Amino acid sequence: MSRFFTYLFIGFTFFWGLLCFGDDQARIIIIKSKPITPYNLTVSSFKKSFSKKYNSLKIEEILCSKSVQSTQKKLQEINSKFHTDFIFCVGTPAIKVSEIINDSIPRLAALIFSPEKKNYNFPCISINPSAKQKLAKLLQLFPKKRNIGFIYSDNSSADMTNFLTACEQYNLNPVFEKVSNPKTFSEKFEKIIGRCDCYIMFPDSRIYFPKTVEFLLRTALDKQKCTVGLSSVYTRAGTLLSFECDFEDIGKQSADLAFNMLENNFSSGKKTISPRKLTYSLNLIVADRIGVSFSKKIIKNAKYVVEK
Amino acid sequence: MKIGLSTKITIFFVLQTLISGLLLGYFLINLQKSTLLEQFDERANLLLDSMAVSSEFPLLMADKTALSKIGNYSLRRRDVVFCQISDSSRKTMFKEGTTFEKIGLKKYTKTVVTKKMLDNDAEDMILGVGTLIKEEIGTISLYFSLQNLVNEQKKVKKTIFAIVSCSILISFCLIFVLARHFVTHPLRELIMGTNKISQGNLDYKVPVKSSDEIATLAKSFNKMSEELKKAEAQNKTLMKDIESYNEKLEKSNKDLQNFVYIASHDLREPIRKISAFGDLLSSSVQDQLDEDQRENLDFMIDGSERMQTMIEDLLTYSRVTTNAKPLQEINIHEIVDDLIKLELAYPIEESKGTVKILGNLPLVKADPSQAHQLLQNLISNGLKYQSSEKKPEIIISGEDMKNGMIKIFIKDNGIGIPQRFTKEIFAMFKRLQNKNRFKGTGIGLAVCERIVSRHGGEIGVESTEGNGSTFWFTLQGTI
Numbered sequence: 001m002s003r004f005f006t007y008l009f010i011g012f013t014f015f016w017g018l019l020c021f022g023d024d025q026a027r028i029i030i031i032k033s034k035p036i037t038p039y040n041l042t043v044s045s046f047k048k049s050f051s052k053k054y055n056s057l058k059i060e061e062i063l064c065s066k067s068v069q070s071t072q073k074k075l076q077e078i079n080s081k082f083h084t085d086f087i088f089c090v091g092t093p094a095i096k097v098s099e100i101i102n103d104s105i106p107r108l109a110a111l112i113f114s115p116e117k118k119n120y121n122f123p124c125i126s127i128n129p130s131a132k133q134k135l136a137k138l139l140q141l142f143p144k145k146r147n148i149g150f151i152y153s154d155n156s157s158a159d160m161t162n163f164l165t166a167c168e169q170y171n172l173n174p175v176f177e178k179v180s181n182p183k184t185f186s187e188k189f190e191k192i193i194g195r196c197d198c199y200i201m202f203p204d205s206r207i208y209f210p211k212t213v214e215f216l217l218r219t220a221l222d223k224q225k226c227t228v229g230l231s232s233v234y235t236r237a238g239t240l241l242s243f244e245c246d247f248e249d250i251g252k253q254s255a256d257l258a259f260n261m262l263e264n265n266f267s268s269g270k271k272t273i274s275p276r277k278l279t280y281s282l283n284l285i286v287a288d289r290i291g292v293s294f295s296k297k298i299i300k301n302a303k304y305v306v307e308k
Numbered sequence: 309m310k311i312g313l314s315t316k317i318t319i320f321f322v323l324q325t326l327i328s329g330l331l332l333g334y335f336l337i338n339l340q341k342s343t344l345l346e347q348f349d350e351r352a353n354l355l356l357d358s359m360a361v362s363s364e365f366p367l368l369m370a371d372k373t374a375l376s377k378i379g380n381y382s383l384r385r386r387d388v389v390f391c392q393i394s395d396s397s398r399k400t401m402f403k404e405g406t407t408f409e410k411i412g413l414k415k416y417t418k419t420v421v422t423k424k425m426l427d428n429d430a431e432d433m434i435l436g437v438g439t440l441i442k443e444e445i446g447t448i449s450l451y452f453s454l455q456n457l458v459n460e461q462k463k464v465k466k467t468i469f470a471i472v473s474c475s476i477l478i479s480f481c482l483i484f485v486l487a488r489h490f491v492t493h494p495l496r497e498l499i500m501g502t503n504k505i506s507q508g509n510l511d512y513k514v515p516v517k518s519s520d521e522i523a524t525l526a527k528s529f530n531k532m533s534e535e536l537k538k539a540e541a542q543n544k545t546l547m548k549d550i551e552s553y554n555e556k557l558e559k560s561n562k563d564l565q566n567f568v569y570i571a572s573h574d575l576r577e578p579i580r581k582i583s584a585f586g587d588l589l590s591s592s593v594q595d596q597l598d599e600d601q602r603e604n605l606d607f608m609i610d611g612s613e614r615m616q617t618m619i620e621d622l623l624t625y626s627r628v629t630t631n632a633k634p635l636q637e638i639n640i641h642e643i644v645d646d647l648i649k650l651e652l653a654y655p656i657e658e659s660k661g662t663v664k665i666l667g668n669l670p671l672v673k674a675d676p677s678q679a680h681q682l683l684q685n686l687i688s689n690g691l692k693y694q695s696s697e698k699k700p701e702i703i704i705s706g707e708d709m710k711n712g713m714i715k716i717f718i719k720d721n722g723i724g725i726p727q728r729f730t731k732e733i734f735a736m737f738k739r740l741q742n743k744n745r746f747k748g749t750g751i752g753l754a755v756c757e758r759i760v761s762r763h764g765g766e767i768g769v770e771s772t773e774g775n776g777s778t779f780w781f782t783l784q785g786t787i
Contacts, residue, residue, distance in 0.1 A: 036437050092431055113431040127434055156429075188582035210440070211365045211421050233436025244434070274763040 026262060029084045031075065031098055032115040033064050033091025038247045042090055042110055045251025046258075047249065053259045060084070064093045072100040072119030086258055106261050110254045111247070114202060116272040117158065123257060123271040125250055128203060128230075129278045131162035134243045135170050137278055138228065139299060141241070142160065142198065150176040151188055156204035163200070185212050186219075193219060198226040201234065213237065224290040232281035232304040238288045245275035246303070279303035313495060315485035321483040322476060329472040338674040343460045348387075348414075349458050352450065354415065355385060357420040359448050364422050367395055367446040375402045382450060389413065390451035403745035405451065412454045494522040496778040498529055510537040553597055566628055572623040579619060583612040613751075624681065625736075628758045633675045635763065637786050640669040640716060643680050644687070644704055651684055655691045661700030664688060670714045678759045679783070683718075685752045686779050690720030693746055698722075712762040714785045719778040725771040734767065756781070 024230040025258045030046070032039050045059070048115060051057050059106060060078050078084075087107035089095045089131055095109050107122045109115070115124035138145070148167060152160040160176065167174040175196040177188040193199060199220060208216075220227045229239030253276050280303035282294060288308055299305055311319075366374035366425055379391040382533055390405030390413075407413065423440040454510055504512040510533050514526040527540040551601050561724030586609040590602075597605065648656065648663050658662060671680070689704045698721060707708060707715045725740065734757040737750040760767040760781045771777035 034437065036435060038435055111431070113434065127431055132693045162652050183368065186365070187369070203433045205425040205433055205438070208433070210426055211368055215365055230434045231436055 001220050002158060012237065016264035025058075026050075026054045026086065027058045027076060027084050028060070028086045028088060028258070029082065030059060030088045031064065031071075031094035032061060033089075033092065035063055035094040039111065039249040041088045042251040042254065045248040046088060046110075046255045047251075049252045049255030050258065053152075053255070058082070062097070063093075064097055068093070068096055071097045076100060088254060088258060088264055094129055095124075106256055108258050108261065110250050111245075114158065123261075123273055125253060125257070125275060126271045127245060127275075129243055129245055130274045131159065131166040133274065133278045134200070134228070135163070135166045135172060137243055137280060138198065138200075139170060139172075141280070141294070142226065147173045147175050147196040147198070149192045149199040150174060150202065151179055151192065151207060151223075152176065152202055153179050153182075153204055153206045155206045156202040159202045159204075174192065179207055182212070186215055189219060193223050193225055196225065198228060198238060200228040201230055201239070203230050219224065221286065221289055223293045223298065226290065226292065227286075235283045235304065236279040236306055238283065238286055240283055240290065240292065241302075243278055244281070244303075246279045248276040249277040250275055284308045312492060314492040317487040317491060318480060318484045319383060323479050325476050325479045329476055333468045333472045334466050335662055337461075337465055340468070340624075341461055343387045344457060344460055344464070348452070349416075351454055351740055352387075352414075352416045353418075355382060355388070356416055356448060356450060359450075361416050363446065363448065365395060367393070367401070367420055367721060369757060370395065370401070370423055378402070379404055386454050387452045387454075388450055389453045390449075394450040395446045401446070405450055408730060409451075409453045409455065411458050413451045414454060416452065418448045419444050420448060463621065463651075470745070486505055490520075491516075491522065494518075494526065496751045498522075498526060501526075501529060501533070501554040505533050506537065510534075510540065511668055543627055565630060568622060568626045570632055572619045572626065576616065576619050576623070579612055579616045582666060583609060583616055586612055612690045616747045618751070621749045621755070625751055625755050625758060628678060631677075632762060635673045635678065635784070637671055638674050638676050638679055639671055640679070640683070640704075640706065641665060643676075643683055644669070647680070650724060652687055652691070655688060656700075658712055659671075659691050659694060659700050661691050661694070661702065663691075663702040663704065666703055666705035670708055670717065672714050672716075673786055674763055674783050675759075682756050682759045682781065685756050686781075689752060689779075690718060690777075692748070693722045693741065694720075695723055708783065708785065712785050712787070713782045715780055715782045716776055717780045719776065721776040722779050724773040724775050726773045727771070730769050733769065 004138060032043055033306075045235055047059060048061075057214070062071065062075055062078065070299055075097060084101075087097050087098050087101060087105055089107060089109040091111050091177075092109075092113065095112070095130075101107075103121070103253055108124075109120065109122065110125040111127040112120075112124040113127050115126055135148070137143055138148075148163075150160060150163060157178075165175055166172075175192045176237050179185050190271075213234075217227065221238070224240070227239040229235055229237070229242035230242040231242050235242045253273070256275070271302075280302055281307040282299060282302045284294070284299070285308055287294060287308055322688050335696065359382055363375055363378050365371070373392050377394055380387050381403055382391045388405070389409060390407050391402065392400060392404075393402040394400050421442045422445050425438040425440060429438045440695070449660065494517070501514040502510055513530050516523045516526045516530075546700065586605065590605050590609060594602065644663070644665055652663070654660075684781040687702055687704075691700045694700045701721045703717075703719045705717045708716050708718070723741075729740055733740065734753050736754040738753070739750040757767050760783070763783050765782040765784070767779070769777050769779045
């Protein structure tokens with residue numbers, strides 16, 4: 001009889017252990033800000049990577065509507081039935097929606113612009129590669145270009161600071177002007193464009209809007225200067241090249257982070273994480289106009305190329 | 309002035325064309341006016357749009373030099389006389405030109421807008437999906453002179469006027485030719501046919517060349533001429549018959565008149581003998597006859613005397629046509645005077661009556677003896693048919709009827725004639741009174757009627773029984 005109980009105990013313990021150690025179940029809610037390709041790529045990459053880590057994965061995906069309240073209501077409803085273990089926010093609007101859910105549920109955000117400026121108490125993967133990453137890549141592509149031009153406003157002063165630091169690191173010569181009034185943009189731009197080899201744009205909506213971008217591109221083309229845009233959208237519009245993060249890799253990066261957070265009780269404190277991988281896009285038409293040539297390898301490695 | 313049918317039709321259609329042309333012209337001018345105005349607006353708005361695009365960046369950058377170039381470029385454009393570009397705070401960035409124009413000005417304004425992203429939307433900026441918002445950054449005002457528009461409208465008016473005038477001229481010629489060919493010419497052929505038929509050519513046929521109303525009329529006309537031809541043939545036959553009857557009638561009349569004349573003339577002699585010898589017999593055997601025999605003899609003598617009078621009267625009646633003399637100018641006044649003095653002197657005196665002539669009786673054209681007879685009969689009737697209580701009063705007067713005829717009135721104060729007999733009394737042997745009271749044959753007034761008829765006049769009487777009668781007759785005047 002005692003033997004029977006001994007076996008029973010061993011068997012129970014074994015199955016319990018199996019149940020505990022094999023608890024590779026996860027319930028995740030993904031909140032997507034917009035139904036756009038970069039977000040879609042990140043989300044699908046995240047799901048794909050995450051599913052490899054768990055045998056049983058339950059994912060609920062919510063797309064933010066125009067009304068934050070209605071999306072929050074929908075999120076609450078889903079969460080009350082679903083009892084989520086983790087929330088993954090893609091884009092800033094998704095973070096705003098997720099605020100309705102208790103802070104005790106761990107969360108991660110990706111594709112957020114300058115998260116360090118905001119007061120989020122969970123990790124965020126930035127959408128913009130760091131100044132250091134960008135300049136390093138720039139030097140790879142144009143080793144001879146030493147004078148780097150910038151125009152910034154109060155909105156982008158942090159970026160400017162980052163770039164100045166990075167320039168110092170890479171021994172580059174920054175040429176920059178501050179624009180207090182957008183009306184002085186053309187004047188300032190014309191002032192610096194002659195003195196720089198390459199001009200890098202900041203994501204600053206106070207300075208850059210369709211007309212100023214048009215002016216910038218036209219003037220740079222006239223003066224045969226390199227311009228670095230914010231994403232492949234700008235490369236298509238007429239910048240020579242643009243640096244941007246790899247959205248699929250951000251999905252994978254997010255999946256890895258999420259797994260760590262769930263498995264190792266990763267601290268959900270404030271943390272800004274830069275994208276791991278930097279990609280670039282090229283506009284060969286512009287390159288041809290300004291007399292710049294790229295090696296086949298550079299062209300091949302480009303994520304997107306505007307062909308001649 | 310004689311206006312032909314083709315001219316009338318032409319005038320009618322030309323008027324119609326003119327009215328339609330004017331209406332069409334008015335419509336076209338208005339249409340063209342609105343089209344020109346639309347084109348003007350379109351040109352102006354196009355210029356404004358292009359200026360707005362060009363001045364978007366200069367306005368954003370407050371670039372007065374660039375704005376000045378844009379403004380001056382617009383002023384070089386036709387019709388633009390004034391240009392003003394202001395920024396969003398209504399501050400004038402460019403102002404040039406004049407706002408005075410004789411003909412008039414039209415102002416066009418365009419707000420210049422630019423597209424911007426929302427602040428702090430850097431994420432969307434990187435992704436290239438941000439929502440762009442429109443922001444007003446300035447205003448462009450252009451004043452356009454209407455001079456060229458007015459000139460163009462004048463040109464259009466002239467062109468339309470020329471087109472309408474030409475169309476009226478062409479339609480005039482066309483309608484005139486067509487009206488002549490299709491209306492006037494067939495009608496002329498009809499008129500020619502009518503003339504030929506009126507000239508007696510009933511064999512003429514109007515040519516029928518079409519199937520319209522005029523052709524139907526021509527067919528009817530030809531049918532009518534055929535009917536006329538038939539009717540003429542019938543008329544000829546009838547005329548022959550009438551002529552034959554007339555000849556017979558004239559012969560019969562002549563025979564009758566001869567018979568009356570011969571009968572009355574030849575009967576007069578034996579009757580006169582009966583009367584004369586009756587008187588002789590009466591005076592020679594008066595003492596030998598008893599009362600009845602004497603009365604019978606008196607009846608015989610009286611009968612022969614009345615027979616004699618009747619024959620005389622019949623002879624007078626027949627002489628109206630047989631002894632007719634040519635008409636000549638006569639004085640009725642003189643005839644009446646002669647009658648009063650001679651033929652009617654005894655009856656007037658016997659009846660103690662009076663015969664008066666009112667005024668001067670006009671001259672007439674008549675057979676003197678028959679006029680004499682006419683007046684004598686009428687005056688003697690007035691003296692004869694009188695009540696015993698009254699003295700006869702005869703008044704003769706005359707009146708110029710203004711139609712070339714003279715009307716003579718013989719008014720008496722006699723017994724009068726009942727209204728119903730005023731026409732019958734002119735018939736032969738018609739007597740209204742007992743022959744024992746008023747002697748007579750009933751031929752006198754018939755003679756009067758025959759005389760007046762022969763002179764182309766009329767005779768009549770107006771009378772009230774018991775209040776006298778007024779006989780009248782008309783004869784030709786001398787003028």
